[in-house]
Amino acid sequence: GKVLLTGGSGFIASHVLDHLLDYGFEVVVTVRSEEKGRTIVKTLKDPSHRCSFAVVEDIAKEGAYDALFQSTADSGGAEKPFDYVVHTASPYQLHVEDPVRDFLDPAIKGTTGLLQSILAHAPSVRRVVITSSSAAVINPKNHAKVYDETHWPPVTWEDAMDTKSTYRCSKVFSEKAAWAIANGTDPRPNFDLVTLNPTYNFGPIQRGLPRLSSVNASNARIRDLVLGVNGPQGSNPGLPPTAPVFTFVDVRDVALAHLRALTVPEAGHIAAAVARHFPELRDRLPADIGEALDDLPADIYGFDSGKSRKVLGIEYRGLEESVVDTVRSMLSHEDAQ
Numbered sequence: 616g617k618v619l620l621t622g623g624s625g626f627i628a629s630h631v632l633d634h635l636l637d638y639g640f641e642v643v644v645t646v647r648s649e650e651k652g653r654t655i656v657k658t659l660k661d662p663s664h665r666c667s668f669a670v671v672e673d674i675a676k677e678g679a680y681d682a683l684f685q686s687t688a689d690s691g692g693a694e695k696p697f698d699y700v701v702h703t704a705s706p707y708q709l710h711v712e713d714p715v716r717d718f719l720d721p722a723i724k725g726t727t728g729l730l731q732s733i734l735a736h737a738p739s740v741r742r743v744v745i746t747s748s749s750a751a752v753i754n755p756k757n758h759a760k761v762y763d764e765t766h767w768p769p770v771t772w773e774d775a776m777d778t779k780s781t782y783r784c785s786k787v788f789s790e791k792a793a794w795a796i797a798n799g800t801d802p803r804p805n806f807d808l809v810t811l812n813p814t815y816n817f818g819p820i821q822r823g824l825p826r827l828s829s830v831n832a833s834n835a836r837i838r839d840l841v842l843g844v845n846g847p848q849g850s851n852p853g854l855p856p857t858a859p860v861f862t863f864v865d866v867r868d869v870a871l872a873h874l875r876a877l878t879v880p881e882a883g884h885i886a887a888a889v890a891r892h893f894p895e896l897r898d899r900l901p902a903d904i905g906e907a908l909d910d911l912p913a914d915i916y917g918f919d920s921g922k923s924r925k926v927l928g929i930e931y932r933g934l935e936e937s938v939v940d941t942v943r944s945m946l947s948h949e950d951a952q
């Protein structure tokens with residue numbers, strides 16, 4: 616089978632790519648530049664794997680994916696048609712300048728444009744998997760006791776103009792827009808849709824990441840611990856060790872869920888785990904690192920990941936393993952030497 620993977624340069628996508636290739640899929644990744652595409656292909660885990668790239672510069676532009684699907688259709692069978700699409704490309708960063716231009720357009724139009732392109736030019740696509748987010752589930756103003764995929768936060772376009780909420784809203788609106796097309800009857804899609812709603816991802820950084828400063832948003836706090844920016848000699852010595860993270864998931868489990876989504880019809884103080892496993896980093900860490908928490912505070916919300924365990928067969932890694940492997944991958948980057 617053949618898979619189109621959007622946002623190939625991203626953190627989660629790099630792990631999804633490994634799983635897809637190991638499974639035996641042929642994969643085309645989309646990236647924003649030739650350079651990013653070449654890095655992905657050059658640093659593949661196994662060079663015999665079949666992976667190529669296509670440049671899609673602006674996913675928010677109407678018809679952004681048309682040329683890609685058309686050239687496959689026009690190749691007279693030389694290029695195999697796509698069976699599956701995995702859509703991870705979406706802005707995820709903490710600094711928002713223009714909510715519409717930088718977040719909402721690429722997230723929403725990037726998703727609807729992709730699906731419309733599939734409808735128009737790629738009838739061979741049987742399933743589309745979209746990396747949505749727990750951000751499209753959680754309602755911070757009125758937490759559910761236990762969240763699952765049936766929850767949607769009631770957000771408005773106006774809420775999205777508050778830069779603290781823009782990312783969350785971009786995930787809600789883009790997932791809703793995707794379901795509207797997938798459940799539409801005019802035209803009725805040949806594909807079915809799977810959306811995944813993972814929480815905060817930790818895990819090994821992608822191969823070929825040019826600088827640790829460009830680590831993705833969810834791994835940034837572990838990167839800051841590794842580089843010591845919050846430590847006594849660091850650039851932010853006054854910062855608390857970490858804002859509390861009450862939910863997390865290892866990116867390798869998320870990546871496996873993406874693969875399984877194609878192939879089948881915890882919590883604590885992170886700094887304590889880093890200190891325990893990497894004593895050499897102790898003097899980079901904040902003075903007060905707290906103890907690892909085994910139990911969540913009683914008043915915090917939970918997630919019911921039962922559906923992904925049952926349907927996709929995912930067994931989740933613990934926080935300690937996830938943090939340790941993330942740190943190890945960062946320490947082997949030249950920026951940490």
Ligand code: NDP
Pocket residue numbers: 621622623624625626627628646647651672673674675703704705706707717721746747748749786812813814815816817831832833834
């Ligand atoms: P990354 O920032 O590493 O990856 C984001 C990817 O999207 C990159 O390939 C990036 O390309 C691409 N992208 C971002 N903005 C645009 C744009 N305007 N046009 C084209 N491509 C764009 O983050 P993650 O791997 O963490 O995130 C991947 C997906 O997973 C996102 O959809 C995110 O919302 C979702 N997610 C992430 C979670 C996490 O904790 N990490 C949790 C839940 C969901 P480029 O490299 O060129 O910038």
